[in-house]
Amino acid sequence: MTPKQIAAFAIGPIGGAVLGLISLPVITWFFSQEDVGRMAMLQVTLGFSILLFSLGLDQSYVREFHEAENKPALLKRAMLPGLILLLITVLVLLSFGGSLADWLFDVPHWHLSVLVGLALMVSYISRFLSLVLRMNERGLAFSMSQLLPKLLLLAIIGSYVAIGVDKSLTNLVLANVTSITFVCAIYGWNTRAEWLAGISSKLDINQLKSMLQFGMPLILGGLAFWGLTAIDKVFLRTLASFEELGVYSIAVSFAGAAAILQSVFSVVWAPTVYKWASTGQGLEKVHKVSRYILALVVLGFSLAGLLSWTVTLFLPANYAAVQWIVVSCIGFPLLYTLSETTVVGIGISRRSSFSMLAAGIAFAVNLAGNWWLIPIYGAAGAAVSTCVSFWVFFVLRTEFSIYVWKSIPRVLMYTYTMISVSGAVVFTLWGEVLGCWMVGFWVLVLGSWVVIFRGEVREVIGFFRNKVSRWVRQ
Structure with a gap:
């Protein structure tokens, strides 16, 4: 395109x-x-x-x-x-x-x-x-x-x-x-x-049978991913209340800001990465894109942790809990987007069964997490369970991709995403009690982000500076 x-x-x-x-x-x-x-x-x-x-x-x-x-x-x-x-x-x-x-x-x-x-x-x-x-x-x-x-x-x-x-x-x-x-x-x-x-x-019945043979097995993977993204709402419906489900739905809607990154990236990424792979220049560029997306993921978690209180300005008082829950809710779109950069090996090797397996295992984790946490923490438990299960999903997709294709650097990705997810979990469950300690935590993560990703920050600043200069000259 x-x-x-x-x-x-x-x-x-x-x-x-x-x-x-x-x-x-x-x-x-x-x-x-x-x-x-x-x-x-x-x-x-x-x-x-x-x-x-x-x-x-x-x-x-x-x-x-x-x-x-x-x-x-x-x-x-x-x-x-x-x-x-x-x-x-x-x-x-x-x-x-x-x-x-x-x-x-x-x-x-x-x-x-x-x-x-x-x-x-x-x-x-x-x-x-x-x-x-x-x-x-x-x-x-x-x-x-x-x-x-x-x-x-x-x-x-x-x-x-x-x-x-x-x-x-x-x-x-x-x-x-x-x-x-x-x-x-x-x-x-x-x-x-x-x-x-x-x-x-x-x-044509014969052609319909052929289409069913291709499509029916994909339902299992689709159901696993649906469960990974939707089972939290079903558990809230059965184990908690519609009030808790309402609070959770609003938190998810605010997390939709992070879904914009996922939507735009998904449109551009797939055709681009397969074009790179066809010319034999995919791996180095995939590494570079992964670092940029990792930087956006960590930045997203940090800013959400520091600014989540602002959502209360737009909501009635009975939705105050949204400010704590929303930080875990952004885990789904952010971690899913990052996994799209590390899972390319499965697509290139055409081993889609590994993607289905990753979704199935993460779904099982989410089932267990929702069953355990929702009766105790309600909407906050659902958010935490989904965030953790998507981190598992990201790790599994990455490891399976490496298994069927080529190794990629991932220590920094696993470390930073684990720190971010752990911070989101603590913030969601106990952020109201910890108060300033959580502010200090997110400031520390953001400060380390500036140091670790200073090269990427300089490149982005330089890119926009050049664009502005050209626009001014024209």
Whole structure:
């Protein structure tokens, strides 16, 4: 992809993260803490259903796209089996009245179950139609489809406030489902040529079987990673309360600032590193990028530890615990991004089973951590468990990559990330008690960062200085 195309695709993840950072804190002022937690369960359920009912055919669609002569027929093969299975499942669940809403929200209302069922259907359809835009490199349309629903959600919440609508769970769910449905409509309009042609195309059963053979095994790895990122919310739902889940969801939304780094890096990194590897110049450049990302990870933890108190300026008083929890919550996007720089050997060697194994082991760690810590510490325990499990995930991906490819320097990475994660854990669990001691700790880490990464800092300053000089001369 060209830089212009990369920028077009990056607008969506960056803008979506920024709008997500705005929307949830806004919601906290108008809806109850329990209802905020219930929305987190809705998001978890949507993510799980897309992963499960896609049957791995979304990955098969991506793999087959450039080789397929009839791309609309390929879309039909990939989308139809899971859509039928999901429709049947939703209808069966709705036949039990409000059971679906009861399980998710602890509120057994049939109309809420209907709204959830609609959200499941349109989210699944949106997943496949978004792939059409991505694979055809229609980056701007893809990005706008991500941004507009979040803007619509904010507009709906604003209209609730303006006209005095009841701040009920039903209206909050309705606002979210409306925004999800809106994105599906946008995707449908932008991809109408493909899916309209796909409706009339013939379904090739033999090719569908081949796609299932490729895609189904990938579900296991996907489920393991879903569990690694979402099981904390399920445990909070069952072992704690919706209030704790609400606090945790807000902390995760603030940690979304770090997810911007993850989103942008993911768009650029994969095609770049494989291009380096194809020309035989990958290893040295991978080392350099790893050091830069490590510097950003340590800087992110340090600044979060020193500035987390600022989140209380934007939240009601009953969300005060967010300032302690958010530091552990940024562990997921930061450590995942760092692992993307060290896991390249698995991709280059095509040994994807090792990535699945890393996710599975880290998922098991997260299961044990949530089961142990949530009954004691609530939302703080969930944040700590996820942060530690992602450090395990990062180490395993790195070691497996070295095993199947080449050795990379990692002592500094392991040392600094362990110090940062340990500091985040202590800060989350006991930061309120330790007070100034934690401030001193993060200042010390930041001071050492200046010394260790002074070369990278000079390079970045020099880069921007040259850019500014050229701009002034022009």
